[in-house]
Amino acid sequence: MVASTKKLGPAGRYGARYGSLARKQVATVERVQRAKHACNQCGAHAVRRVGTGIWRCRKCGDEFAGGAYVPQTGAGRGAQKALRGINDKLVRGAAEAAEETGA
Numbered sequence: 001m002v003a004s005t006k007k008l009g010p011a012g013r014y015g016a017r018y019g020s021l022a023r024k025q026v027a028t029v030e031r032v033q034r035a036k037h038a039c040n041q042c043g044a045h046a047v048r049r050v051g052t053g054i055w056r057c058r059k060c061g062d063e064f065a066g067g068a069y070v071p072q073t074g075a076g077r078g079a080q081k082a083l084r085g086i087n088d089k090l091v092r093g094a095a096e097a098a099e100e101t102g103a
């Protein structure tokens, strides 16, 4: 374990290199990336990052794709919303087609 640094936390490993802003930005991302997050399946605060974009709940074992450094991103939420809209349309279309054929 490296000596703890107050301000830079996980970016302390870079010493004096790369400039203070870059190190602060890395530290901000890495703190979130390594934190435990809430699980959408069981609600436990046990979701951890497995690899880039891969997250797993240590409580219920649920594994899902998310953001590279956070479990859910704004872009991901937008995509999910769009997919839900398409799915609803498909379900409605299938129901109407069934009505037309009298099935």
Ligand SMILES: [Zn+2]
Residues within 6 Å of the ligand: 039, 040, 041, 042, 043, 044, 057, 058, 059, 060, 061, 062
């Ligand atoms: Zn869970």
